[in-house]
Amino acid sequence: MVKEATNTEIQGILFNSKDYFEQFIPQFSIDCVIFGFHDNELKVLLSKLPKLDYWSVQGGFIQKEEDIDIAAVRILKDLTSLDNIYLKQFQTFGKAKRSEYSYAIKQVLKEQNIDFDAIPFLQQRFISIGYYSLVDFQKVTPSVNLYFESSAWHDINKLPPLIFDHTEMIGTALETLRQTLDYQLIGFNLMPETFTMKELQRLYETILGEPLKRNNFQEKILNLNILERLEKQFTGGAHKAPYLYCFKTVSKKSI
Amino acid sequence: MVKEATNTEIQGILFNSKDYFEQFIPQFSIDCVIFGFHDNELKVLLSKLPKLDYWSVQGGFIQKEEDIDIAAVRILKDLTSLDNIYLKQFQTFGKAKRSEYSYAIKQVLKEQNIDFDAIPFLQQRFISIGYYSLVDFQKVTPSVNLYFESSAWHDINKLPPLIFDHTEMIGTALETLRQTLDYQLIGFNLMPETFTMKELQRLYETILGEPLKRNNFQEKILNLNILERLEKQFTGGAHKAPYLYCFKTVSKKSI
DNA sequence: GCAAAAGTGTTCTCTGTACACCCATGC
DNA sequence: GCATGGGTGTACAGAGAACACTTTTGC
Numbered sequence: 346m347v348k349e350a351t352n353t354e355i356q357g358i359l360f361n362s363k364d365y366f367e368q369f370i371p372q373f374s375i376d377c378v379i380f381g382f383h384d385n386e387l388k389v390l391l392s393k394l395p396k397l398d399y400w401s402v403q404g405g406f407i408q409k410e411e412d413i414d415i416a417a418v419r420i421l422k423d424l425t426s427l428d429n430i431y432l433k434q435f436q437t438f439g440k441a442k443r444s445e446y447s448y449a450i451k452q453v454l455k456e457q458n459i460d461f462d463a464i465p466f467l468q469q470r471f472i473s474i475g476y477y478s479l480v481d482f483q484k485v486t487p488s489v490n491l492y493f494e495s496s497a498w499h500d501i502n503k504l505p506p507l508i509f510d511h512t513e514m515i516g517t518a519l520e521t522l523r524q525t526l527d528y529q530l531i532g533f534n535l536m537p538e539t540f541t542m543k544e545l546q547r548l549y550e551t552i553l554g555e556p557l558k559r560n561n562f563q564e565k566i567l568n569l570n571i572l573e574r575l576e577k578q579f580t581g582g583a584h585k586a587p588y589l590y591c592f593k594t595v596s597k598k599s600i
Numbered sequence: 601m602v603k604e605a606t607n608t609e610i611q612g613i614l615f616n617s618k619d620y621f622e623q624f625i626p627q628f629s630i631d632c633v634i635f636g637f638h639d640n641e642l643k644v645l646l647s648k649l650p651k652l653d654y655w656s657v658q659g660g661f662i663q664k665e666e667d668i669d670i671a672a673v674r675i676l677k678d679l680t681s682l683d684n685i686y687l688k689q690f691q692t693f694g695k696a697k698r699s700e701y702s703y704a705i706k707q708v709l710k711e712q713n714i715d716f717d718a719i720p721f722l723q724q725r726f727i728s729i730g731y732y733s734l735v736d737f738q739k740v741t742p743s744v745n746l747y748f749e750s751s752a753w754h755d756i757n758k759l760p761p762l763i764f765d766h767t768e769m770i771g772t773a774l775e776t777l778r779q780t781l782d783y784q785l786i787g788f789n790l791m792p793e794t795f796t797m798k799e800l801q802r803l804y805e806t807i808l809g810e811p812l813k814r815n816n817f818q819e820k821i822l823n824l825n826i827l828e829r830l831e832k833q834f835t836g837g838a839h840k841a842p843y844l845y846c847f848k849t850v851s852k853k854s855i
Numbered sequence: 856g857c858a859a860a861a862g863t864g865t866t867c868t869c870t871g872t873a874c875a876c877c878c879a880t881g882c
Numbered sequence: 883g884c885a886t887g888g889g890t891g892t893a894c895a896g897a898g899a900a901c902a903c904t905t906t907t908g909c
């Protein structure tokens with residue numbers, strides 16, 4: 346999964362900005378906060394900058410004749426190999442200095458013989474449209490392009506250092522998820538095919554950022570009439586075996 | 601308030617796109633849905649295209665080194681002469697063909713010797729960041745620039761024909777207002793200094809799009825403890841005089 | 856006095872929340 | 883049997899909705 350890019354490759358791509366300016370709308374990007382659920386934790390998919398301990402929300406650019414929503418779908422597919430995924434625009438980020446690389450990053454890359462100041466592509470001010478998407482962790486095959494070194498899932502509560510305003514971006518995405526809380530939508534898109542009530546509860550506890558009462562959560566969720574109860578799951582634990590559940594079939598909502 | 605622009609003026613401005621491209625980020629605009637409340641109706645401030653029965657949400661462009669939120673404030677001030685106004689980004693509109701002028705408009709303007717197809721400025725595809733703002737109707741002095749003929753308030757339920765995707769834009773702004781309903785914020789920014797309970801109720805009925813029970817609304821609003829009761833207002837009607845209210849002082853929230 | 860509209864109080868339901876109890880499972 | 887964790891039931895408080903009643907005003 347980790348793909349190393351050589352310095353020459355990176356410089357080749359970056360300096361060759363001509364293709365970029367021909368194909369895409371300049372100064373404009375889409376960033377995609379990808380949420381997944383695994384090991385009882387809410388995760389985001391991040392990509393690591395080569396040679397540096399900085400990570401980034403992945404994104405892409407908008408083709409000159411492309412709807413932004415279509416661009417977001419295309420970019421998400423490039424990043425996860427997934428189609429037909431829940432995807433939603435949540436905010437546009439446009440501080441004038443938001444996409445400036447820090448002095449520290451520039452210095453370290455200069456040591457690698459990459460001079461950011463000389464690359465027109467990177468000199469642009471970018472305004473970025475933020476989308477978030479909910480994906481089934483198990484189905485994602487993360488991919489990286491040559492700008493990045495590797496991709497990995499990170500616990501939403503233990504984010505690594507991020508470039509630009511990406512920490513704020515993830516925070517806003519989570520906040521939007523919380524405020525537009527939809528039990529069917531979020532669970533259906535983030536959970537695997539089958540799961541226990543406890544796992545589902547963990548998901549909502551992470552999104553809401555607070556513990557929920559076990560029995561009240563169960564009653565509320567079951568009353569929504571969106572779950573189907575399956576057989577019991579014997580875990581080997583010294584306690585009653587929990588039921589497995591799945592969501593009643595609905596079509597995955599896209600934009 | 602109505603300022604007529606001659607064809608020569610319009611063409612002068614439009615053809616002189618050089619200034620625009622030097623000063624602003626191309627292909628990028630901010631549109632500002634301005635809400636006001638008057639005559640017991642929720643209104644939006646719109647501007648009329650010269651010579652045509654088409655209206656537009658007003659907006660502007662982003663300077664090369666300007667934060668988008670700052671740009672929105674500047675644009676709003678240009679349009680209403682008001683400072684320190686509640687203003688919120690709600691969605692970015694980016695369909696590829698969203699800012700194309702219709703064939704009908706082009707034809708009519710061709711008859712006025714304005715050839716849209718020859719104006720580079722107008723040939724651009726625009727991606728527009730939508731903001732909405734809540735203003736005190738009485739304090740606004742609408743202004744127009746040379747692109748438009750006049751400005752006027754329109755009832756939210758009786759919108760005239762609008763260019764581009766502006767009808768959808770206003771709808772989304774209203775929908776956002778509804779979903780993030782905040783009794784203090786909305787009322788405080790949209791109502792005049794003093795008002796009756798009935799007037800306030802009308803505002804929320806329009807936003808929610810449904811009638812509310814008079815007594816339940818009164819009880820709920822008063823329990824929020826955000827209103828101050830003033831003297832009675834004798835309207836001359838053959839009924840009990842209603843109290844006037846004002847909001848307890850809070851600072852007007854900006855972005 | 857009467858109609859119109861404003862102010863106030865009461866009841867009922869529904870939801871959310873806390874607490875309590877019982878049941879299945881493996882050691 | 884016993885500890886652990888899952889499933890279910892109950893009781894109380896607060897919010898919202900519907901209804902009823904009283905008060906003020908101009909004619």
